[in-house]
Amino acid sequence: MTNAEAEVRALVAEYPDATLVELSELLLQKTGNWVSRTALCRYLQKLGLNRKKKHGTVAKLEQKECKS
Template sequence: MSIRKVATQFAVSTSLVQKLVNLQRTEGNLQPKQTGKPQFSHLTNAEPEVKALVAEHPDATLAELCELFASKTGNWVSQSAMCRYLQKLGLNRKKKLGTAAKRRQKESEN
C-alpha cells in the first residue's frame, strides 16, 4: 500500500506515515522513546556511607549531612537529593523538641 493511501485511510499526514516507516526500518519497532534526560546521583550506591553518617551524627541537619558526605566521599549533593535518599532508605529526619521548646509549647496550651 502506498504512503498516501495509508495516510488518507488513517486521516494523518503523509509525513507522519513516512516517519513511522523510517522508524520501523531503523529501530525495528514503533515503541515511543523514553522522554527526559537520565538522572545521575552520587547517592546511587552510597547506602552504607549515608547510613553510617546518620548513625554517627543523629542530630545533623540536611545541610550538615551534605557537607559530611562531601568531605567523606568528595562528591557534593544537594539537600533535596539527600532528603529524597533518606526517605528512600526509610530514615526519619524529624528532630525531637528541645526542653525549651517543650516548655513554651506547654505554656501556650495553658
C-alpha cells in the first residue's frame, strides 16, 4: 500500500459522507497535495471505494401540464 493510498483510505474512513470536493480539500490540508475532483474520483474507483451522493432533499417529481 502506498502512502497516498493509506491517506485516502484514512480520509474516506474518517469522513464517510464527504463529497469529492470535501475529500480533495481534506487531502490538501493533510498532505499539502491538491488533487482535482475528477482525479480523486478515478483514484477512489481504482481502490474500489464507491462514493454516494448526499440526499438531503426529496427530488421534485415532474408535473404534467394539463390543458383545460
